[in-house]
Amino acid sequence: MLTVSISILLAGAAVSALTAQQPRVAAVVSLASLVIGCVTGIAAAMASVWMQAGTLEFVGSWSLPSARLALSLDGLSAFFLLTVLGVCLLAGIYGEAYVRRSDSLSQSKSVRPLFLLLTVSMAAVVCAQNAILFLFAWELMALASFFLVIIEDEHAEVRRAGFLYFVCTHTATLALFILFSILGKAAGTLDFEGIRTIMPPGESRSVVLLLLGMIGFGMKAGIAPFHIWLQEAHPAAPSHVSAVMSGVVIKVGIYGFLRLIWMLRSVPDFWAIVLIVAGVVSGVGGVLFALAQHDLKRLLAYHSVENIGIITLGLGLGCLGLSHHRPELALLGFAGAILHTLNHALFKSLLFLGSGAFYQALGTREIEAGGGLLKAMPWTSALSLVGAAAISGIPPLNGFVSEWLVYMASTSAVTVGEARLAAASIGGLALIGGLALACFTKAYGILCLGVPRTEAARSAHDPGPVMIVPMAALAALCAFIGLWPGPALCLVERAAAVVCGSAPEAAHLALAGFVANARLIGLIGACVIVIAAALAFLRFLLLGDRVALGATWGCGFAPSARTQYTASSYAQPLTRAFAPVLGVHTHARAPVGYWPADSTFSTHTEDRILDGLLIPFGSATVSLLAWVKRRQRSRLQYYMLSVALFLLILLAWKL
Amino acid sequence: METLRLVASYLMMVILAPPIMLGIITKTKAAVAGRKGPPVLQPLYDTIKLLGKGAVYSKTTTWMFRLGPVVSLAAVLAAASLVPLVGAPLIAFNGDAILFAYLFALGRFVTVTAALDTGSSFEGMGASREVAFSSLAEPALILSFASLAYRSGGLSLAQMFAPHGGPSAAASAILALGSLFVVLLAENSRIPIDDPNTHLELTMIHEVMVLDHGGPDLAFILHGAGLKLVLMTSLLVRLILPEMPAVGAVGSLVLGLAAAAVVIGLVESSMARLRLVRVPQLLVAAICAATFGLILTLR
Numbered sequence: 008m009l010t011v012s013i014s015i016l017l018a019g020a021a022v023s024a025l026t027a028q029q030p031r032v033a034a035v036v037s038l039a040s041l042v043i044g045c046v047t048g049i050a051a052a053m054a055s056v057w058m059q060a061g062t063l064e065f066v067g068s069w070s071l072p073s074a075r076l077a078l079s080l081d082g083l084s085a086f087f088l089l090t091v092l093g094v095c096l097l098a099g100i101y102g103e104a105y106v107r108r109s110d111s112l113s114q115s116k117s118v119r120p121l122f123l124l125l126t127v128s129m130a131a132v133v134c135a136q137n138a139i140l141f142l143f144a145w146e147l148m149a150l151a152s153f154f155l156v157i158i159e160d161e162h163a164e165v166r167r168a169g170f171l172y173f174v175c176t177h178t179a180t181l182a183l184f185i186l187f188s189i190l191g192k193a194a195g196t197l198d199f200e201g202i203r204t205i206m207p208p209g210e211s212r213s214v215v216l217l218l219l220g221m222i223g224f225g226m227k228a229g230i231a232p233f234h235i236w237l238q239e240a241h242p243a244a245p246s247h248v249s250a251v252m253s254g255v256v257i258k259v260g261i262y263g264f265l266r267l268i269w270m271l272r273s274v275p276d277f278w279a280i281v282l283i284v285a286g287v288v289s290g291v292g293g294v295l296f297a298l299a300q301h302d303l304k305r306l307l308a309y310h311s312v313e314n315i316g317i318i319t320l321g322l323g324l325g326c327l328g329l330s331h332h333r334p335e336l337a338l339l340g341f342a343g344a345i346l347h348t349l350n351h352a353l354f355k356s357l358l359f360l361g362s363g364a365f366y367q368a369l370g371t372r373e374i375e376a377g378g379g380l381l382k383a384m385p386w387t388s389a390l391s392l393v394g395a396a397a398i399s400g401i402p403p404l405n406g407f408v409s410e411w412l413v414y415m416a417s418t419s420a421v422t423v424g425e426a427r428l429a430a431a432s433i434g435g436l437a438l439i440g441g442l443a444l445a446c447f448t449k450a451y452g453i454l455c456l457g458v459p460r461t462e463a464a465r466s467a468h469d470p471g472p473v474m475i476v477p478m479a480a481l482a483a484l485c486a487f488i489g490l491w492p493g494p495a496l497c498l499v500e501r502a503a504a505v506v507c508g509s510a511p512e513a514a515h516l517a518l519a520g521f522v523a524n525a526r527l528i529g530l531i532g533a534c535v536i537v538i539a540a541a542l543a544f545l546r547f548l549l550l551g552d553r554v555a556l557g558a559t560w561g562c563g564f565a566p567s568a569r570t571q572y573t574a575s576s577y578a579q580p581l582t583r584a585f586a587p588v589l590g591v592h593t594h595a596r597a598p599v600g601y602w603p604a605d606s607t608f609s610t611h612t613e614d615r616i617l618d619g620l621l622i623p624f625g626s627a628t629v630s631l632l633a634w635v636k637r638r639q640r641s642r643l644q645y646y647m648l649s650v651a652l653f654l655l656i657l658l659a660w661k662l
Numbered sequence: 663m664e665t666l667r668l669v670a671s672y673l674m675m676v677i678l679a680p681p682i683m684l685g686i687i688t689k690t691k692a693a694v695a696g697r698k699g700p701p702v703l704q705p706l707y708d709t710i711k712l713l714g715k716g717a718v719y720s721k722t723t724t725w726m727f728r729l730g731p732v733v734s735l736a737a738v739l740a741a742a743s744l745v746p747l748v749g750a751p752l753i754a755f756n757g758d759a760i761l762f763a764y765l766f767a768l769g770r771f772v773t774v775t776a777a778l779d780t781g782s783s784f785e786g787m788g789a790s791r792e793v794a795f796s797s798l799a800e801p802a803l804i805l806s807f808a809s810l811a812y813r814s815g816g817l818s819l820a821q822m823f824a825p826h827g828g829p830s831a832a833a834s835a836i837l838a839l840g841s842l843f844v845v846l847l848a849e850n851s852r853i854p855i856d857d858p859n860t861h862l863e864l865t866m867i868h869e870v871m872v873l874d875h876g877g878p879d880l881a882f883i884l885h886g887a888g889l890k891l892v893l894m895t896s897l898l899v900r901l902i903l904p905e906m907p908a909v910g911a912v913g914s915l916v917l918g919l920a921a922a923a924v925v926i927g928l929v930e931s932s933m934a935r936l937r938l939v940r941v942p943q944l945l946v947a948a949i950c951a952a953t954f955g956l957i958l959t960l961r
Contacts, residue, residue, distance in 0.1 A: 343900025379722045401768040414760045426960030437804035450779030524755045539736035546878045553716025559780045572786025580794035584942045
């Protein structure tokens, strides 16, 4: 069934590429193959979960040495396949309408086949059972997403973002090549199952393995400090592609990490330390930088770094459990990470789809161009509210359930005697939660609430139902997991059991208490909704018809769009408190004299790693080399001297 | 029958304790200033009066504005079910302390979005300050919860704040207590973080966010704020105060709440509000105290 799904998607990509001259045919073909392929794939994943056994779907020979066309669905693969195909299906349906509404995209011939290719390559990555197949699909995924990022390549910043993404993703692939050759050499096979069973449990190379894993998978996932491409590439891509990239492409990196842990079976202690520290740094750093952004998609991209931080924290806690031989902690940590992967895929793709609708309505991604959109675009705004609340991690939505699991894993980490790690992860999570709330009330409040700031915001209107329904489905899933976490946790349990190498029944038993408590949380969340509805009804009874409309109280002044609070000023107390970390650039022209002319104030925040470290380092290297190059034009004697010096150094080193 | 009595006494606490506690704080402040002050039950009369009034909504606002008061009160009511107000909580499970903290976050989310919905710069200002300070108060709250959880062996409020034989001498408990007291003042907009009685919109935090609410909405907000104060105070009271057999669990909690109200009144009478730029420093100090407390517990 999985092969059927993959073949349908591949065939759809090929046919829609061939028929690209007739957009109508291509659209029908791509949409049909996307829906049929994704639904078949989802059915295959569900069936494998039902049967509880890892089913080897398809084994074919391949002319490449030690490569096999082996796809299989165990609990972990099935979980990620569900996530990938579910999000791709909804984003693809939305994307069809989005592409038609956009002038530049509707001219493009490649967007539909590339989207299908991205979907099928991700499905192949998470099901591959052979390193060569994995790398092949991984590379296909990287290239498809690269071409999707640069689809609007008439803009210079899109080309820049595309190049950055290209470099980063190939650095990651390079690291993976080395990683799999080390593993393959140690095990003598490149099949994952073979590596897992034959690989000697020697931990000598683990530093190298962790480093390669961090570069290879971490760069794809966007773990700080390897996140540098996210905030550039996500805004550049069309919104439904950003939704898929932020929702699931980066999650494939997390899958890779989990699969690596599964292959190694046991991990040393320092893996846990590195992952937890990286998680806290990504989480807090991501949300702080998000807080300082005014470009909606850039803000959302930094939030992906934050959520990847929470997921990495869960991974680290799981590794802590593995290295200390505490299966309960390991299961809990991995379960938190895996559930947050699903949750983030849901609410982040919802928010990116919403941002696409806002972008098409406003013509800009600046949140300060919006205002009052809850009135102008009621559906998009209301659905985005669900996403904003879910990503802030507040009950009764899904973000809280997974964050709660990671909290519980952190408090369990106390019992293995890792006090500092536990304190860091608990404090980090709490800080992330508070700051995420600040960030999303900012983005949502400035964009959707209050008075419209521009003419575009005043005349904006909702997109058609083809774009609204996928968002509604994602919002409904967010609410469902928040209120009734049982089914999702059942899938998560299976996946976590695979990673830990324990039997599903044992995992179920170990996590039973937490699952029951999560159900209770969902129940309390439902109670909040019921009480709120009762209170609203009470208010309705009390008020009757004694409701008057008036102007907002402005202390004697009539508030206008120009006196509304802006995003910069909303974030100011926090950006000021964290100024040493953020390095916000302020551009201000203060009013001077008795009759001041117009004054301006704006802030922008650059990425510390990319703009603050890598680009200066790169340009310093270039100028150094340019200096060397200028020297080169001199006489032959200098060349002779440098050759002699080099030989001398070699001699000295050898001695 | 037993459950019914538990629920009934719970409802009594949830409805009556907030206005009375606020009344005692006002009375204490009046007494220190040498005034007579309004009657202790004045906040209750205010709430009843507000419930009978009509409402004026701004033309700028949407359903978001009307969602704020009901959801924030509902969230605080749900949080109340986790707190042992009458000796035992309605619901208790391992990890409910995190839910408790995040239910307040839910209340904050809807209050802040309702404030931004008005499009007023004053309310935007209040919202901005609220989220800034509470995002620093949250780590302090949860870290102190974590250190208390480690001592009691479970992350459940009923366990963590079980009555002790006397004030615990452990340094970690004192640190957690200090940190929680700062969080209590910050979360409930009391002096020195916020002044609930000021009449200048530019300097307020919580009160300025609800400028546009009136009638039953304002009654819900005021009752929710009072209930939040009662919940957090009763946790602290249970931590410090030994249970007095003569008056029972409820009686000792009520006495403790009254004493805490007097203490808060004295704090408010004896000091001024901090400058806004100083507030983060106080909160970071609370985070540090909580972290030290956690590390000391784990040693």
